[in-house]
Amino acid sequence: xxxxxxxxxxxxxxxxxxxxxxxxxxxxxxxxxxxxxxxxxxxxxxxxxxxxxxxxxxxxxxxxxxxxxxxxxxxxxxxxxxxxxxxxxxxxxxxxxxxxxxxxxxxxxxxxxxxxxxxxxxxxxxxxxxxxxxxxxxxxxxxxxxxxxxxxxxxxxxxxxxxxxxxxxxxxxxxxxxxxxxxxxxxxxxxxxxxxxxxxxxxxxxxxxxxxxxxxxxxxxxxxxxxxxxxxxxxxxxxxxxxxxxxxxxxxxxxxxxxxxxxxxxxxxxxxxxxxxxxxxxxxxxxxxxxxxxxxxxxxxxxxxxxxxxxxxxxxxxxxxxxxxxxxxxxxxxxxxxxxxxxxxxxxxxxxxxxxxxxxxxxxxxxxxxxxxxxxxxxxxxxxxxxxxxxxxxxxxxxxxxxxxxxxxxxxxxxxxxxxxxxxxxxxxxxxxxxxxxxxxxxxxxxxxxxxxxxxxxxxxxxxxxxxxxxxxxxxxxxxxxxxxxxxxxxxxxxxxxxxxxxxxxxxxxxxxxxxxxxxxxxxxxxxx
Ligand SMILES: [Zn+2]
Numbered sequence: 001x002x003x004x005x006x007x008x009x010x011x012x013x014x015x016x017x018x019x020x021x022x023x024x025x026x027x028x029x030x031x032x033x034x035x036x037x038x039x040x041x042x043x044x045x046x047x048x049x050x051x052x053x054x055x056x057x058x059x060x061x062x063x064x065x066x067x068x069x070x071x072x073x074x075x076x077x078x079x080x081x082x083x084x085x086x087x088x089x090x091x092x093x094x095x096x097x098x099x100x101x102x103x104x105x106x107x108x109x110x111x112x113x114x115x116x117x118x119x120x121x122x123x124x125x126x127x128x129x130x131x132x133x134x135x136x137x138x139x140x141x142x143x144x145x146x147x148x149x150x151x152x153x154x155x156x157x158x159x160x161x162x163x164x165x166x167x168x169x170x171x172x173x174x175x176x177x178x179x180x181x182x183x184x185x186x187x188x189x190x191x192x193x194x195x196x197x198x199x200x201x202x203x204x205x206x207x208x209x210x211x212x213x214x215x216x217x218x219x220x221x222x223x224x225x226x227x228x229x230x231x232x233x234x235x236x237x238x239x240x241x242x243x244x245x246x247x248x249x250x251x252x253x254x255x256x257x258x259x260x261x262x263x264x265x266x267x268x269x270x271x272x273x274x275x276x277x278x279x280x281x282x283x284x285x286x287x288x289x290x291x292x293x294x295x296x297x298x299x300x301x302x303x304x305x306x307x308x309x310x311x312x313x314x315x316x317x318x319x320x321x322x323x324x325x326x327x328x329x330x331x332x333x334x335x336x337x338x339x340x341x342x343x344x345x346x347x348x349x350x351x352x353x354x355x356x357x358x359x360x361x362x363x364x365x366x367x368x369x370x371x372x373x374x375x376x377x378x379x380x381x382x383x384x385x386x387x388x389x390x391x392x393x394x395x396x397x398x399x400x401x402x403x404x405x406x407x408x409x410x411x412x413x414x415x416x417x418x419x420x421x422x423x424x425x426x427x428x429x430x431x432x433x434x435x436x437x438x439x440x441x442x443x444x445x446x447x448x449x450x451x452x453x454x455x456x457x458x459x460x461x462x463x464x465x466x467x468x469x470x471x472x473x474x475x476x477x478x479x480x481x482x483x484x485x486x487x488x489x490x491x492x493x494x495x496x497x498x499x500x501x502x503x504x505x506x507x508x509x510x511x512x513x514x515x516x517x518x519x520x521x522x523x524x525x526x527x528x529x
Contacts, residue, residue: 045091065331078110078293098300106369113287130258149284160220171228178237181210211473235266246319295359304348309382324394385511389458414472435494466515
């Protein structure tokens with residue numbers, strides 16, 4: 001059975017309409033081990049009044065937060081590193097003087113492979129297990145290929161189109177396909193409202209490099225599993241020389257094992273297949289998925305004069321040790337928290353709600369619970385009238401002549417998906433130029449927000465909250481290569497200043513005028529398709 005998860009937009013709407021049980025937070029807390037309890041139940045951190053914790057933080061301080069988050073190991077949902085990251089954000093919010101600092105939880109899942117290997121025609125092939133494969137309905141689910149591994153004939157289905165799948169026949173076989181990255185930076189051009197690129201770097205061919213997010217993966221997987229494949233080898237055809245690819249867009253739970261291989265190993269697999277006629281592969285995979293893992297958002301508040309609230313958000317979970325994805329975003333939320341906590345409360349018309357999320361890779365369960373409780377529920381203590389979301393402050397990644405990852409010392413192309421008023425658009429344009437946020441575009445999200453949503457962590461846009469959401473898609477984003485050296489350090493303070501000024505402008509704008517002709521938030525969600 002292929003258990004496909006509905007898009008976040010649909011699920012948030014379903015939660016709003018009361019169509020899905022268990023959408024609320026704080027339900028079904030699983031038992032914590034002593035080690036986990038020591039992390040999660042740690043006493044609150046004391047207020048830090050040192051000079052460095054006042055005003056706009058320095059580059060060194062923001063980078064320090066990023067470094068700290070990368071030291072916890074991977075920050076996958078349900079992992080010790082994930083819990084440490086949540087506890088760290090909670091402690092920082094407390095030490096910066098936010099109030100009502102606490103976790104919001106939701107039941108989600110975890111997945112870890114303890115062991116995996118691939119061989120083709122007896123030759124070992126360097127590979128990495130595809131996350132969220134080999135999941136069965138039993139929970140918790142200890143999964144394992146048969147003793148000695150899964151042995152089956154290979155079949156090459158190329159790009160994995162239905163025509164290829166059904167022409168070749170995958171039943172009982174291990175399918176080999178090319179995973180393609182589909183959307184280059186330039187493809188966003190139709191959404192561009194403004195682009196700051198004084199060096200005209202967009203003329204460089206690297207603007208045609210596709211990001212690693214949008215692929216044909218979900219489509220292929222559904223086709224081959226429905227057609228009876230017993231496993232698969234995904235060749236990362238557009239990737240640099242790595243198989244440590246952990247895309248967040250799966251939200252698919254697959255009953256069969258899958259393995260990623262780097263482009264050069266894909267060539268090796270196909271050469272072995274060609275040499276031996278009908279080659280067989282051996283896949284070994286063992287691990288555990290827990291359907292009762294708890295995801296944790298961390299939130300904190302700076303009260304203003306009114307219940308009208310601006311949400312400032314990112315996420316602290318990460319597939320690997322994640323520097324750009326998304327220690328950079330979580331640290332940017334801390335920068336906003338420090339800056340605004342240093343201002344007198346009387347200076348704020350509106351309340352500021354800071355939050356970092358978990359469950360990016362498992363299906364956004366935490367986002368949904370948070371959105372239900374604080375945005376959609378009419379009894380929410382906050383009326384969220386604007387959303388600022390900050391992610392991925394990283395350098396550009398390209399491939400060199402040997403297909404190795406190469407980092408260019410300039411920011412990755414980035415965009416701010418937004419549906420703010422003309423006056424606030426002008427604030428953003430002025431801010432982009434003033435702070436020289438190079439290689440950045442304003443992207444029109446008016447049509448996207450109420451329909452398919454935007455490809456960022458700004459989960460409230462789909463519920464009608466006016467949003468400005470910074471995002472970039474460097475090619476190393478889902479790889480263990482996302483380390484501290486990828487951070488665009490010189491951008492940390494300019495980005496923080498830009499968003500602080502935007503939040504101040506949103507604070508000074510009457511709530512009904514923050515968005516582009518959108519009642520905020522939308523009360524009657526659109527019906528389910
Ligand atoms: Zn991110």
